[in-house]
Amino acid sequence: xxxxxxxxxxxxxxxxxxxxxxxxxxxxxxxxxxxxxxxxxxxxxxxxxxxxxxxxxxxxxxxxxxxxxxxxxxxxxxxxxxxxxxxxxxxxxxxxxxxxxxxxxxxxxxxxxxxxxxxxxxx
Numbered sequence: 001x002x003x004x005x006x007x008x009x010x011x012x013x014x015x016x017x018x019x020x021x022x023x024x025x026x027x028x029x030x031x032x033x034x035x036x037x038x039x040x041x042x043x044x045x046x047x048x049x050x051x052x053x054x055x056x057x058x059x060x061x062x063x064x065x066x067x068x069x070x071x072x073x074x075x076x077x078x079x080x081x082x083x084x085x086x087x088x089x090x091x092x093x094x095x096x097x098x099x100x101x102x103x104x105x106x107x108x109x110x111x112x113x114x115x116x117x118x119x120x121x122x123x
Contacts, residue, residue: 004029005028005037005043005087006028006029007026008024008025008026008043008046009024009025009026011023011025018123019121019122019123020048020049020050020121020122021119022047023117023118023120024046024048024117025115025116025118026059026087026117026118027113027116028087028089028115030113032089032104035086035088037086038086039087044085044120044122047120049122051123052083053083053122053123054073054083054121054122055121056121057073057075057119057122058119059116059119060116061116062115062117063115069114070089071089071090072087072088073086073088073118079122079123087116089104089114090104091104
């Protein structure tokens with residue numbers, strides 16, 4: 001499963017008026033595509049967002065052993081149109097170059113199968 005999400009395990013879904021707060025354990029594959037790993041509409045529905053629309057989100061490594069990098073949710077597009085939602089990774093860079101973290105190069109083996117807790121607010 002190169003460049004994809006390996007597994008998604010929904011954890012909790014809370015109603016917030018007209019939106020949901022959904023959390024899930026997400027396991028990333030070992031290969032990385034520059035720009036981030038896309039959460040497809042199917043992935044978003046599996047996490048718990050019935051319309052696949054995201055207003056906000058964040059993610060964290062699930063354990064200290066997974067904390068070798070920084071992960072972020074990047075949302076491209078407004079929540080009223082077709083969106084692209086990515087999990088973006090950053091690994092240790094070189095402090096001497098003034099870049100302590102960098103996005104891993106595509107398919108270079110810098111990432112292992114990371115497990116993250118992903119939290120998304122949307123509908």
